Amino acid sequence: MVPRVILGGGIVKGMIETARNFVGSYTDASRLTTVEYPEQRIPLHANARQFPFLVFDGTDPMAGLRCVACQICEKECPPQCIYIIKDSVKKPDYLGKMQMQPKVFDIDLSVCMSCQICVEVCPFDAIKMDTEFELSNDDRFAGLLVNKHQLAKPNSHFARIHPAEAAEVDGRLAAEKAKAEAKARADAEAKAKAAATSPPPAGNPSSSPPPKS
Ligand code: SF4
Ligand code: SF4
Numbered sequence: 001m002v003p004r005v006i007l008g009g010g011i012v013k014g015m016i017e018t019a020r021n022f023v024g025s026y027t028d029a030s031r032l033t034t035v036e037y038p039e040q041r042i043p044l045h046a047n048a049r050q051f052p053f054l055v056f057d058g059t060d061p062m063a064g065l066r067c068v069a070c071q072i073c074e075k076e077c078p079p080q081c082i083y084i085i086k087d088s089v090k091k092p093d094y095l096g097k098m099q100m101q102p103k104v105f106d107i108d109l110s111v112c113m114s115c116q117i118c119v120e121v122c123p124f125d126a127i128k129m130d131t132e133f134e135l136s137n138d139d140r141f142a143g144l145l146v147n148k149h150q151l152a153k154p155n156s157h158f159a160r161i162h163p164a165e166a167a168e169v170d171g172r173l174a175a176e177k178a179k180a181e182a183k184a185r186a187d188a189e190a191k192a193k194a195a196a197t198s199p200p201p202a203g204n205p206s207s208s209p210p211p212k213s
Contacts (some may be wrong), residue, residue: 016156052118054151061152066126069102081111092139095180106204109144125169131161
């Protein structure tokens with residue numbers, strides 16, 4: 001028995017679908033699969049990722065950098081495209097704790113493979129994946145080697161491109177900060193209470209008995 005298969009049936013089906021999209025695109029916007037780039041752009045998905053950037057808090061990019069130059073991302077980056085030199089001067093982090101900071105933080109984006117491993121290993125939520133992809137330039141010497149000033153972007157940028165992830169990080173950091181502040185307050189109160197109840201040290205004139213008359 002000859003199988004009832006139309007030779008070239010797949011091609012015919014494909015052509016019918018193409019014709020439906022061609023004709024339908026004049027009346028149904030959802031059938032338009034292309035846009036007039038760069039004037040028109042398809043909205044990027046929240047999970048889109050291109051290359052890393054460094055997150056900073058506040059308004060001063062260098063003072064607010066979350067990066068503490070621990071160099072974990074540098075060690076874990078598979079193609080070794082991150083280059084960090086620690087600064088000799090420390091600065092306070094979001095908890096007010098003095099931390100190291102990078103003197104140099106470069107990434108060669110022409111080598112980066114957008115794997116996101118640097119983001120996953122960073123214990124400080126200091127490096128995140130950007131969605132920017134229009135990075136080509138005509139500088140044949142610097143190319144796509146970018147420094148910390150070019151990499152620094154505000155937390156508001158992170159919240160705009162990855163809202164759910166940024167909200168989770170903001171909530172966690174705020175909780176950690178509130179916990180640290182509560183502990184600092186409790187420690188200060190306990191210290192003040194201990195100072196008020198402890199006997200004055202020996203030799204203190206105020207503790208000597210009054211002179212005999
Ligand atoms: S995304 Fe991957 S390749 Fe690019 S800097 Fe991070 S770890 Fe390296
Ligand atoms: S980005 Fe994160 S992992 Fe990399 S050096 Fe800075 S704090 Fe460490």
